[in-house]
Amino acid sequence: MAIGFLDANMTSKDTATLPYPRRRGTERILGKIGRHHFAFFKGYLEGLDIAQLAHRYLETAETSSIHLRTIEATVKWIRQDLKLLAKRHGKHAVARIIDVSPAKINPPSPSVPTLEEFREEHDPYEMYSEKDLLALFEDTYSGGISEQKRIRNARLRKRQAEALAWLQMKTNVSPRPADLLEAWLLEYLVKQFKKVDILTVSDLATYVKANGPLWYKDVPRLGEVTAARISKWLWLYRDEIGTDVTVYDARAIRLIQFGLVPFEYFSPPTHLSGEIGSNRGDRNGSGANNDREAIVLWLQKLKDEDTTRSYRKEAERFFLWATIERDKPLSSITTADCLAYQKFLNDLGRVSDDYWNQTFRISQDSWMSDKKYERDSTYWRPFLSPFSIDAEGVKTRKRHQALQPASQKQALVIIRGMFRWMVKTGYLHTNPWDSASIPADRNKIDVSRSFTKEQWKIIRDEALSLPPSPAGARLRFIVMFSYLTGLRLHELARAKVSDILEETSITGGRRYFKMNVLGKGKKLREIPVPQVLIDELERYLRSRSIESLKAAPVDAPLVERIRGTSNPEAKKLKAQLEHPDRYEHDPSFVDEYLSRDAIYKLLKTFFQSLMLRFPGGSTDRAKFQAASTHWIRHTYATHALGNKVPLETVKNNMGHASVDTTSMYLDNDIAERAEHMENFADQLYK
Incomplete structure (x- = not known):
């Protein structure tokens, strides 16, 4: 029977006392309304900021962050209790007035942005003419409500305030x-x-x-x-x-403990530490005394920050699963355990609770959180839940949230590699994963996630038609440069203009351009930059008031934030957090690079705007709706190979470790291969 694993200080001997399920974050603790609820609800009816009201007045705002669904659930039960109280006293009119939403009587009054700020939010690609944009701006911010409606709303607000005051007098509101x-x-x-x-x-x-x-x-x-x-x-x-109780942020209560907690807070009991694991090696040359130390040493050999984060996540998940679910130290894991973990990864979030509970000890809800939390939060869990739960407790499955086959295989490959290192260093005697075959990945790279030549022409033509403004020039450059270089998103986001150099061929004396790219694993590679991209770059630089490639500052980002549209204080804070060393030596330093997230959102929005050109249900519409930044990289590979660019050239440009990976793009166009086979089959009866 699966159990909820909540008490992080329990040992495995205590697990028999764990049938208590994790409670939803929206659940109330009070059986009646108090004074603080009246204060919160009064501010809510007046249209004040609901998040600030929640932090000030609600007991459910027990941490520095509070979910909107928790606030909405609290509003709902307060309103229901107040309506019930009014009806008990025969005041049905009071119940009706309390039920009126503030959105109906408190029209929004947003601060009016500048036209440039409005353009950045509503027309990032500058597809509207100045006249059309101005008309849209006026339609958005010149509206108002009639004087008659204004008077009616004021009367409704007054009646609500009077009703709330009457209800407050009818109940004991303070303990x-x-x-x-x-x-x-x-x-x-x-x-x-x-x-x-x-x-x-x-x-x-x-x-x-x-x-x-x-x-x-x-x-x-x-x-x-x-x-x-x-x-x-x-x-x-x-x-x-009469007692002053200290409020502790639940996020701050994070101790070194045994439970479903992040690796840095995890400490298994002695019998699960691995100090006397059944698979420990006779000649341990790793320097590790237990399983946790062995994992730390394995992670320390990694140099790339992104790789370390990814590997730690998989090691952490397996370490927690081994000790908590299997009640074994990592160094006692067998091949049978390895096969069970494969099933665990595949079933998590995909099967019913009844089916899960027949196989696993710990409930699947205990492994998952509803969203991504910071690692110091007590709400953190190793996996994201594929379900969302509304204020009524209704569970709805999210799309594509459970671990996909490719992610499962990556996890297993990483863990097998960790065990291989432990055997190599003598920490473990054998590798149990050697006898646990990892399912074949029939499509390691989903090469179908690329654009056809016809779809690419639509993208190209739209990019080339963008206006020559800073925003338009930037998006055009991102699209064209990504397509002809195949750069990964993080490579593009952190590139500098000075990474592009002009060289002379030793043999023919021909001038050409190349780009130094710092890729995965901190590996440096060189890629050629065609002259057409240099032209696109210089066009983009001119929109940034930089005369030419040679005139660009050494530290100029390849893709830059648009100056004047971002909050300077936010930029300063970002520089402090992400570049503390540079900021300490130069307080004027501001990070002008356009972030990975920003580039992703720009392209995602761009693709979705193109989606609207196609009728609902069409393949083209579905593709543009699903498309993201990585689709351009896949498209680069398939189109380059389709245009007879040598396989080795594409491999080196993309930074693939093996030509086998690049070769997958050769088999992308199944439609083209089907046509060839039809032509071949036609001769069967001739």
């Missing part, structure tokens, strides 16, 4: 020290507190204050999120209760 907990908390919480002799609000406040941030550890079935909410509630009423 008192002698109040029994059942007067405020939900029944399931009251039962748990009774088990540790906490009966009143005063008992609870005293207990929390005396036991610090982990006060909840001795309360049965009480997790850190619910505990943080209770602490926040006690703090909101510290004056009435």
Whole structure:
């Protein structure tokens, strides 16, 4: 039977006491409305910033970040409780006025941006004429509401405020020290507190204050999120209760422990540490004394930051799975365990809970979070859930969120490599993965994720027709340069203009251009840059007020942020966080590189704008809707090979380690091969 693994301090001997499932982040802890709820709801009805209101007034804002769905769920139950209270007193009109959404009576009044700011948001590719853009700007910001409607709205707001004040008088809205907990908390919480002799609000406040941030550890079935909410509630009423309780951000409560926590916080008990693992080598030359130290040493041999992050993620997942799910140290894993992990990766997020619970000990929900959290957050989990849960608790499957076959294979290859290193250094005796065949990856590179020649012509023509403004010139350059170089997204984002050099051929004396590219694994490669791309680059540089390639500053980014459209303070903060060494020596330094995310969003939006040209349900429309930055790299490879560019040339330009990888692009055009076979088959009866 699968169990929820919540208490990070439990050992494997305690797992029999873990049938308690993880509670949803939207679940309430209070059985009745308090004064803080009235304050929150009043601000909500007045149209104030709901996130700021939540942080100030809600017990559910127990961390420095709060989900919108949690806020929406809280608004919903407050409104339902208030309506019920009004109806109990026969005030049906009060119930109706409380049910009116503030969006209906508080028209938005956004600050009016400049025309350039409006263009950056609504027309990044400058496809509108100045006249059309101005008309769109006026339509967006010149609207208003009639005076009659304004008066009606003001009257509705007044009636809502009066209704809320009347409701507040009809209920006891503040807890008192002698109040029994059942007067405020939900029944399931009251039962748990009774088990540790906490009966009143005063008992609870005293207990929390005396036991610090982990006060909840001795309360049965009480997790850190619910505990943080209770602490926040006690703090909101510290004056009435007479005990000043400290509120601890749940994100800050992150200890070195045994549980589903990030690698840097993970510490297995002695019997799972691997110090006496059954597969430990006789001649250990690694210097590691246990499994955790062995993983650290393996990661330290990696030089590339992105590779290290990827490898740590897979090692971390397998390490947690081995110790928590299989109750084994890493150095005792067998081939049977390896095969079980393959099934785990494949089933996670794909099968029903009933089916899962027949195979695995730990519930699959315990392994997954609803979104990506920072590693110091107590909400962090090793995997992302393929489901979303709304405020009503309805579970909906997200598309493509479970691990895809290619991702599963990558994980297994990384783990096998880690074990191979451990055997090579003598830390392990044998590699259990050698006998666990990894499923063949029939399409390691999904070469279908590329554009046909006809689709590329649409992209090219649209890019060439963009206006010669900074935004238009930048997008045109990104499209054309990406297509003729096949650069990866991160390679393009961190490239400098000075990476492009003019050289002279030793044999023929011909002048040509090349680009130095720092690729995966910090490997430097050289790629040729055709003259047509130099022309495109110089055209783009002129839009940046740089006369030519030779006149470009040494540190000039190849793809630059558009000056004047970004917040200078945000730029300064970004430089401090991402380039601390440079910022320390030069406080005026500002990172002008266009980020990977920004380039991705630009191209994604560009492709989706082209999607609208095609009818719904068409193949072309589906392709442009799905397309992303990496599609251009795939397209470069397929088109280059289709135009008889030598395989070795394409391999070196793309930075592939093996020609076998590049060869996959040769088989992309199945339609063309089908046509050839039809022509061949025609002779069968001739």
